Amino acid sequence: MAKCWRYCSDTEEDLFVTNVLAEAAGAELPVALDPAGSRLLEQLLPRTSAPQLSALLRPLLPALRPAAGHHHGARVLEAALLRAVRLLGAEGGEAVAGLVLEAAAALTGENLPALASDLHGSFVLRSLLRVLGGALVGSVAARPIPGAGTLVPQKKRAEAGSEGPLEFEVPESFLACLQGIVASFQEHLAELVPHRVSSLCLQVALEVTSQKLPKTCAELCCAVIGYLSSRNASSTSSPLLVFLKDPTCSRVLDKVLEVSEPRALRMLYRHHFQGQLQVLAGHGVANFTVQHLIAAAPCKMLGKVLAELGPALEEVLACGHPGVLTALLRACRQHGAHQQEALQMVLEAFHCWDPPARQDFCAPLLASLQTYEAYYPSEEGLGATEQQPGPLPALGSISLHGSLLLQHLLHFANPGPVLHSLAALPALDLVTLACSSAGSHVYNALLASSSVSPKQRRKVLRKLKGHYGSLACSKHGSRVLDAVWNGATLPEKQKIAMELAPQEQQLCHDPFGRYAVRNFALTHFRKRRKDWDQVQEAETRRRELFAEILED
Known part of the structure; x- marks a missing residue:
């Protein structure tokens, strides 16, 4: 169907949409629930006008709840809500806005917990929250909105090309309706937070309100923390720690950390996380919440987190959670603070900080996420001055997180140890790194970092001479060669x-x-x-x- 639009003029498209919707008049609900009919409506909705959308939605209002819980009906309602985003400022947009509010009233209220916990209805509720809040957040922001043309964002807080909030203007009545839904969420937290499906609606509500209703978002965050803190009380530790180890509840807490203000974040750390980070970082689920805490921490709080986690980084690495180390280095790079302490703690975790001669071997250790003794098993009995760096691990052993560690360190104010280690590697090892899917990005950091002088950069890149042919014939190496060429x-x-x-x-x-x-x-x-x-x-x-x- 989508391919057919290429061969149709605008007039033919409009005529086709009008004729199909006229045929569906009086049977909107059966068509929306039919496998073939629902797919046809999904294709037509992005091309409907405001009157056509109103004529389609109005007959569905009496049966909106059953339609939202149906596999095909939910997809049609999602497409209709996303189409309403484009028509709010068009002719007939007021009627569309009124229908959206009527749909919100029919779907929420007493039906809210049941709708949020329904596998298909939760998708409709999340789309409704995004439309009412004027922010297409999460995965919806990363894909184009149905309809011709592009929606120009009023403000995009995320980096260009990344997944982030896409905001647009909405009537005040939409925000008032959103506040009412959030208030209903607070009344049903016991049903929403621990449920695998309905907790996703709560996360979208937190993210949407953080963009347009920060006070409402703060109230919802406090309500979630208060509810979890009141459960499973313990005299030895915070009751919140129990939920950090639950896959569903921890996701909600991750979103709370992401949208909380710095002052609220500091209070949350002081009352619940402080003194427990080492245990949480070693847990298979809770370590992701620790990573979110590190990413959201302000500069002063980051120093406390680093001091608490630093001595346990080796244990965290042994548990298979290198994301904690990556999050620490990323935060230090972004804040431009605590970089020397973080560098020392990370190299100590890999056993290559002391004696100083071992620092020249840190690059292959970080790339493969192996300690010095594990990487050079035959060199354990030799002195530091006698040890020579071995070849990099096999291509598949260059870790994604290891590559991220090297990239962040290259952007530090003093990337000396990493640069010296890269310059000390044999040419074939540098080629292996360039031809790796993860390792090739290290060269991007090397070429882009303002902390690396041209002389230091040339000292590493000149070893690639004589191997340009191997790089050119590699999928990832050719990308590195292009980057080297562009900066040469x-x-x-x-x-x-x-x-x-x-x-x-x-x-x-x-x-x-x-x-x-x-x-x-x-x-x-x-x-x-x-x-x-x-x-x-x-x-x-x-x-x-x-x-x-x-x-x-």
């Missing part, structure tokens, strides 16, 4: 091209190498090299003849 000076580009030019035929037959031939204009450089070789031969011959004349 003209003489450096000439050296790269002159090395690759003799391999032009081989590169042309490689699925990745052929792009190097095109991007680097290797044919031009090959011709220039041929001309240069001829000039050199002629010059050599001229000198030989001149020497013969002098001898005579």
